[in-house]
Amino acid sequence: MGLVQYFRKKHLSFVTLVSWFLLFYIIAALVFWFISLETQNQQMYVYRVSELKRDEPTYYNKVMEAEKARRLKSIQYIGEGSIFLLLILVGAGFVYRATKRQIMVSHQQQNFMMAVTHELKTPIAVTRLNLETMLKRKLEDAQREKLLRNTLQEANRLNELCNNILVSAQLEAGAYRLERQELDISALAQAVADDCITRYPQRTIVTTIPSEIYVDGEQLLLQLLVSNLLENALKYSAKDKPVLLGLAIEGKQVKLTVADEGAGIPDTEKKKIFTKFYRIGSESTRSTKGTGLGLYLCKKIATDHKGSIAVKDNTPQGSIFTVTLQSA
Template sequence: MAGLWTPLENWSLQKRFQWRGFRPSAVPLVLVAIDDRSIARLGRLPWDRRRFAQLLDRLEGAAVVGIDVLFSEPTAQDALLARAIARQGRVVLAAARTPTSVRLEPVPPLAEVSAGIGDIGAGIFGENLQLRTALVVPKSPGSDLEVETFGTVIARLYASLAGLSQPSVPDRIWLNWPGPARSLPSVSAIDVLEGKVAPARFADQIVLVGVTATAVDALITPFDTQASGIALHWTVVDNLLGNSALAPWPGWLTGLVAVMSALGLGFLLTGRPGWLQLTITLAWAAGWVGLAVVLFWRSSIWLPLAAPAGALILAGGFSLIEGEQRTARRLEIQRERRKAQQAVTDSLATALVAATGDGRIYFQNPASAPFFPENRSTPFLGEQLQALGWLSAEQWAEAQAALGSGQPSQRQVNLGERDYRLRLVPLSQDEQVGGILCAIEDITAQLELERLRQQMLGMLSHDIRSPLTNIRGFAELLKISPPSSDIELEEMVDPILSSAERVQGLVSDFLALARIESPAFDLKVQPLSVQARLRPLMAELRPQAEARHSRLVAEDWPKEPLIIAADPLRFDQIFMNLLTNALKYGPDSQTIRVRLSLDSPWVAIAVIDEGFGIPDAALERIWEPFYRVKTAQTEGIPGTGLGLAITRKLVELHTGSIAVTSNPGQGSCFSVRFRQQNLAPDP
């Protein structure tokens, strides 16, 4: 028996032992217990072997004496104990082995006079219900020795001395435990040594001498969680001599009974009402359990219980619960469908609100909570949809008219600073409008994208088409009327080059913004000196400034280097954009100052110009892609509207910040802040 049924069957067998209780033995067995009282009087083991010699003299009339104590170490009292063993003449000694398989035999003087030697090694398995009667132990390197267990040797010796037929000893026996260890007939070793037990008590008895003191052994039996090993040897002797070992059914017969019982019960239950199926199944299973208990109690026959009874219950239960399972499956599918629908509505970014035909709300998903007063997640039953103020009275009347005809209604509404699309869909019931589903979708981002798209199209139509028109016009002019001099050639080629540079700059800005917003974009950050990076940038732009009679000035630069962690290339790009803008959007003869300051833990870099300035209404929008400030002074200045958007994105990727202040007609101040570093810059 294997698999699922084995632990259940062993458990049921243990329960049958406990229900039965103590079973008197027909074998003359007496236990001389080295108990707690004996150890308290004579000390802990090992005892002086003279004690065992005295004990054997008291047991002179015993049929067989088995001593479950190891005598593997020689002592000065071995000769005295050997004479006592020889006088008794029917003593079985114990042998064992260490965890490293070292054989522990009785010392030769004792082994030579003993009537037999039995192994007290484990050999027990299967939830302590089975025992191997012969054990294979190492004898010498490369060879093994088969020895019999302690109880087996005692049983064979007693049968031989008593003139009985030798007990049948299989390779393994199913132990029929007699009862709790405390219920075994026993006397204390100290009482025997002190003469308190009459010698007649042991006449013609099998006497087992063993340790029962607390915490010496930890044998688990169906009756005890901590019994001594001598209880096992007692059970083996009792089972072999009394022919009382359990007689289990063969595994194949158990399986056959389980299958036939299930088939027969299934046939019997077919077509019967559920209550009758349950009654028949329980009655059949109870009858089998009762039979198993009676046979075990009366004849020590182990009739399988778990597998047949389980098969009966399963067979009967299957037909009983099959209909319930179908119903449960239907209900589960409905529940799962509702859960899926709930999960879908809960995960939607679109707010959903359902109301009855007259506008009373009965459902909303989490996304709709911000649209209710006080951000309420659960509306009051009967709250009116139209009372929330999403639509005016006139719009609500128009929507109701459309819904009444079965048509959806859609409106774009502005709530606070966001734009929403409000869609009302009729919910049909019996071909009539039974309710309203209101979907509220935030379209602010869509409208913003549309605005950017329009800006981009406007920019493309002007900033790309105009230079391309110039390039084409001058190219056609060159083809039709070749220049007659170098000066005329230069006058025709310069506009082509200028227009090409404008297109190239626009494309470069497009690509730069696309790269920065790509997830794969990566900064190569390293420590750098702000002063060391700004000096060459200002030197590069100084010729352009001087051409317009303007100056680039370093203001309040500390002598000590200000160290930040930044990507050198992107740092240069940030301040090249800001300095170029300061030159482009300012008059001639202005002073552009680059001011450095330390506001620990931040390094602030300010670019201050005396340019045209930025109107207050445009201060927040200058960071938007494609946005350009349109004033009389900036009209005609080429640009894509992407420079500041790129600059702000690069600063934020460095975990920095950028801000602007401006006075129209007086100039602007762009301030960039980076976190200060204490590391030395790379050379």
């Protein structure tokens, strides 16, 4: 894998070097032709003036006409050259941005493939080990129940991962049809929180959710949104730190907040974290699980519900994610 990455980087470096060389060559050729044409224009002016007879009554007028023609040609060359140069620079800028974006997307997709492979293999391996243990050994009911509960948790992880990937692809392609309805967001958020409490009994999840707050939305998508935000907070905060889930109504808006006491997010990364496949750091040094789809999905879901999502620093440390939706 390292050898493939090495040759890929070498290939991209070579392509970039060739692109810059061609750009400078084109600009140099444009400057060369401008100087050549301007020199030729000056020579034609000198030739025309030398052909005139000084004793002619119209000598001065013809010299002025030749000078005017020379100036017009110079203006023409400067104008055409400037337009060509501007078009070349604009085109080069677009090519550079497209190439840079493609390289970044390629790198993010590669990180995503590495992450999703790990995310898929881990629950499959745990599930297989649990089932093999139950088949090969005679276990007590308590041990059997513990293994079954663990296997169910891993199956839920796989289900969430598949949902994230599938819904993300459908939303991006415009193939997902939102079936909006008047939805009790209070009950939905509490149900997601209860599920997380069951799956993570060693963690503390504190909820502040008033009853009967309604929004106009899609149940599955909003479940994914709340679940992804809670999962994100649990992943990036210490096990002894609580995660807070709050819901409030302010005028015609419903605000859902998820707060953690983790390491926080640098200001330079706050906008990037909602980009598809983007994760802070590199896949080789990152210790937390994830595919880079969770927060991207949250932003996409919030936007499709005519809402918004934002992140700010928590006090004394950590992050607070706030989703704003329209109340029903």
